[in-house]
Amino acid sequence: MPLPTPTLRTDRLLLRPFAESDEEAIWALQSDANVARYWDSPPWRERERAGRFLAMCKQMEAEGTGARLAVEHEGRFVGWCCLVGINPDYRSARLGYCFQEITWGRGFATEAAGALLQWAFATLDLNRVQSETDTRNGASARVLEKLGFKREGTLREDCIVDGVVSDTWVYGLLQRDRVA
Amino acid sequence: VSDVPVTLRLMTDDDIPMLHDWLNRPHIVEWWGGERPTLDEVHEKYLPRVMARDRVVPYIGLIGGVPFAYAQSYIAMGSGDGWWEGETDPGVRGIDQSIADAALLGKGHGTNLVRALVDLLFADPAVTKVQTDPAPHNARAIRCYEKAGFRAMGVVDTPDGPALYMICPRD
Numbered sequence A: 001m002p003l004p005t006p007t008l009r010t011d012r013l014l015l016r017p018f019a020e021s022d023e024e025a026i027w028a029l030q031s032d033a034n035v036a037r038y039w040d041s042p043p044w045r046e047r048e049r050a051g052r053f054l055a056m057c058k059q060m061e062a063e064g065t066g067a068r069l070a071v072e073h074e075g076r077f078v079g080w081c082c083l084v085g086i087n088p089d090y091r092s093a094r095l096g097y098c099f100q101e102i103t104w105g106r107g108f109a110t111e112a113a114g115a116l117l118q119w120a121f122a123t124l125d126l127n128r129v130q131s132e133t134d135t136r137n138g139a140s141a142r143v144l145e146k147l148g149f150k151r152e153g154t155l156r157e158d159c160i161v162d163g164v165v166s167d168t169w170v171y172g173l174l175q176r177d178r179v180a
Numbered sequence B: 001v002s003d004v005p006v007t008l009r010l011m012t013d014d015d016i017p018m019l020h021d022w023l024n025r026p027h028i029v030e031w032w033g034g035e036r037p038t039l040d041e042v043h044e045k046y047l048p049r050v051m052a053r054d055r056v057v058p059y060i061g062l063i064g065g066v067p068f069a070y071a072q073s074y075i076a077m078g079s080g081d082g083w084w085e086g087e088t089d090p091g092v093r094g095i096d097q098s099i100a101d102a103a104l105l106g107k108g109h110g111t112n113l114v115r116a117l118v119d120l121l122f123a124d125p126a127v128t129k130v131q132t133d134p135a136p137h138n139a140r141a142i143r144c145y146e147k148a149g150f151r152a153m154g155v156v157d158t159p160d161g162p163a164l165y166m167i168c169p170r171d
Helices: A020-032 A048-063 A108-124 A139-144 A175-179 B013-023 B039-046 B048-053 B108-124 B140-145
Strands: A013-017 A067-073 A076-089 A092-100 A126-136 A150-161 A164-174 B005-011 B054-065 B066-075 B091-098 B130-132 B152-157 B162-171
Touching: A013 A108, A020 A048, A020 A067, A020 A076, A048 A067, A067 A108, A076 A108, A092 A108, A108 A175, A108 B005, A108 B048, A126 A139, A139 A150, A139 A164, A150 B130, A164 A175, B005 B013, B005 B108, B013 B039, B013 B066, B039 B048, B048 B054, B054 B108, B066 B108, B066 B152, B091 B108, B108 B130, B108 B140, B140 B152
Parallel strands: A092 A126, B091 B130
Antiparallel strands: A013 A067, A067 A076, A076 A092, A126 A164, A150 A164, B005 B054, B054 B066, B066 B091, B130 B162, B152 B162
16 A cells, blocks of 8 residues: 655754655765765665666555655755655564765754654554664664664674675664653 | 744644544534544544545644644545545645634634645645635635635535635645
């Protein structure tokens, strides 16, 4: 069943569905080697990746498997966050986010993901949201902890990206963790 | 138009008792279904996850952080149950709202609430226009929508009876 991607406003940010006009911005972000430093795949090197990303947003929405939201601050694209792998039987999904380096350290990821989670738990009747981060990415781990996620384990040597082996932390947030 | 800022947040499960109280207030019953719903009925009909199945998003309007109004948006095309059957544009959103605090009626807060919701909906680049459908004799609502930038297009038949079809185009 299709899942319309929501439009959400926070104190500082606007979260909205991606559009064709975001192609340049998403390319600039995902091809940035510093932004992709702890990503589970290399930075984009082919321009057509941006078009495929936008097509995938539409496909997720049509199939109801996820929602990717572009994040704007003062009218400018600063990054995105997503809820993917929505499983209505397990009542679970996975959270992800990515922001331009110049916007790091301002709490944007926490603010955006917090709004997305609030929508998701209310609208999708979720029980569990999972998120993973490279164990070297302390800033991302802090985002998850501020959102109430608990670190549940380490996936040893989970990723090999351009020859670099890395471990992954698994974080989980249950509906009852939020109420507590 | 009031210069008191109105903000919106998503409605949550925790708002249901408040909404139940609101939907039983005489000035809301007058224009919103005409019935006094029980708490169980509000729970069955207005939980965000229940509304999501019909692609309706519920919101709470706030003044100074204090809830004062209920609002909802929906995707017009494919609404079902006889609603908006001729709509073929997937970019059309519809809105409805009601001020819960009777003391705040007639002060321009409704106009600001509608503007805030329309702004939020147009933040999605895929949204082409916003529609609404007050009862043709609900002069207060019609005036509010006009001040917020809506134009009356004519009276249409809906499953709830005749309604004044009004639209707000993207600038």
